[in-house]
Amino acid sequence: MRSRNAPPSRGSVSDVLFKIVAIFLVVIAVLGIFGKLRVPGARQLAQKKCPRCGRYRIGKGPCRCGKG
16 A cells, blocks of 8 residues: 655656546547537628628728729
């Protein structure tokens, strides 16, 4: 039986490190899955772009490129 003040064995440190890396990879995978979902309002943002130059139009006036 180990005492409470004894340093952790090398096996338990690598187990903890493995768990941390595994949880990190799972979190990154979940973020990637949610990132592929459609963002609400993406279509409205696409409509606010100038069809000629691709810049975002601010307000209701014409684009600064003068073509859209």
